[in-house]
Amino acid sequence: MIGHKKGYTEQVENLAKLCKTTPTFSEEVYREKQVKRGLRDIDGTGVIAGLTDISDVIAKKVVDGEKVPCPGELYYRSINVKDIIAGYDDESCSGFEEVVYLLLFNKLPTKKELTAFKQLLADYRKLPRNFVRDVIMKAPSKDVMNSLARCILTFYSYDHHALDNSFENILRQCLTLIAVTPMFAVYAYNAHMHYNENKSLVIHKPLPELSTAENLLYMLRPDSNFTALEAKVLDIAFILHAEHGGGNNSTFTTHVVTSSGTDTYATMAAALCSLKGPRHGGANIKVMEMFADIKKHVKDWNNKQELTSYLSDMLEGKVFDKAGLIYGMGHAVYSISDPRAEVFKQFVGELAKEKGRNKEFKLYERVEEISKRLIMEKRKTYKGVSANVDFYSGFVYNMLGLPTELYTPMFAVARVAGWSAHRLEEILNAGKIIRPAYVSLNTRKEYVNINERG
Secondary structure (H helix, E strand, O other), X not given: OOOOOOOOOHHHHHHHHHHOOOOOOOHHHHHHOOOOHHHEOOOOXXXXXOOOOOEEEEEEEEEOOEEEEEEEEEEEOOEEHHHHHHXXXXXXXXXXXXXXXXXXXXXXXXXXXXXXXXXXXXXXXXXXXXXXXXXXXXXXXXXXXXXXXXXXXXXXXXXXXXXXXXXXXXXXXXXXXXXXXXXXXXXXXXXXXXXXXXXXXXXXXXXOOOOHHHHHHHHHOOOOOOOHHHHHHHHHHHXXXXXXXXXXXXXXXXXXXXXXXXXXXXXXXXHHHHHHOOOOOOHHHXXXXXXXXXXXXXXXXXXXXXXXXXXXXXXXXXXXXXXXXXXXXOOOOOOOOOHHHHHHHHHHHHXXXXXXXXXXXXXXXXXXXXXXXXXXXXXXXXXXXXXXHHHHHXXXXXXXXXXXXXXXXXXXXXXXXXXXXXXXXXXXXXXXXXXOOOOOOOOOOOXXXXXXXX
16 A cells, blocks of 8 residues: 555654645735636626536626626527426436537437437447456545546547547547446446445446436346436436536536547546536535434434534534535525425425425425525625526435435436537637636745755
């Protein structure tokens, strides 16, 4: 294994102290130099860094010449996501595939086109001989996201046309990764559980007639059984996570890395590593941990006064992880409402009913209702606070029997579609490498000969 007992030596510890003596910058310096920290304006709005026709995230509208918060809207290729969900076909359970087609090709598929596209993905849903044994099983990781990144990077070595940068070949690579990423996620988890947790090892190959959501449940569960509602809810989760504008961290990473001219596998691995960060893709895990804490300390889930008191203490940093946050509440863009959470909530309720977990679902609803008011009161926030999609997604994954190790990978399975669309868009509009400027606060120093240094 790499590292010593505590992971690093005393020498590294001393070097770390030296490293920490380098300058840090206060908020005043950022303001003075007019630097948009985090590429955001003072009000939190993202700095405009590019153009996209793939999706649109609406949180404000112009009223009497001023931007004011409005209920959130999300559009995929100019089509409202709520309308896509409203037109969902229960028979096919292929909503995600339909959305992938829309994002990549800028049109909704006909029945014939969707059937052909599903068959194409099924054809690509195959791994090279011994890939599972040689790549996934040889070095199982407790972190499935790391395993996913390794699988994607290693896939480069199995691609005879990895360096072919024609548009058609890059599209083929994107379609392949959309097809095989669910396999990477499930098999990486299975390998971790077998080698690190001493559990039985079961590997199911996907079935060509099943959709992405159906196949994931089929491959993951030892008995391969799932209900129609389970597959539908997971499919809708994939739809809602497939894309969210060009400004989120992992999608912006896709544009940045693509602009350098590198290959598809390096680009997707970079985006995946961005999503892995807890500030981006791991929020639903924190929501689940928070609710476990609430269930432990709040005796009567129906008692609003008791819930309010505990959530108030949470906001004041007195309980749970003492971070002063109610996880799953609030979003960097949305204020009044997150349309993904609004749409998802309906199906969460259906699944909770099927699973006999209505009591927990009602607890989520109460926490959501109380938190909105508390956050606005205690944080003096007047633009509005709402539950985001992560508030309910962890609960859904838990009801589906998905392990927490797969929560963020589920996000990745869906978002590969959006990353692919943005990679192709960046290539079609290629011109310059993305290179923002930094303000240097360097003060000039004289070089000192090594024999004269103290």
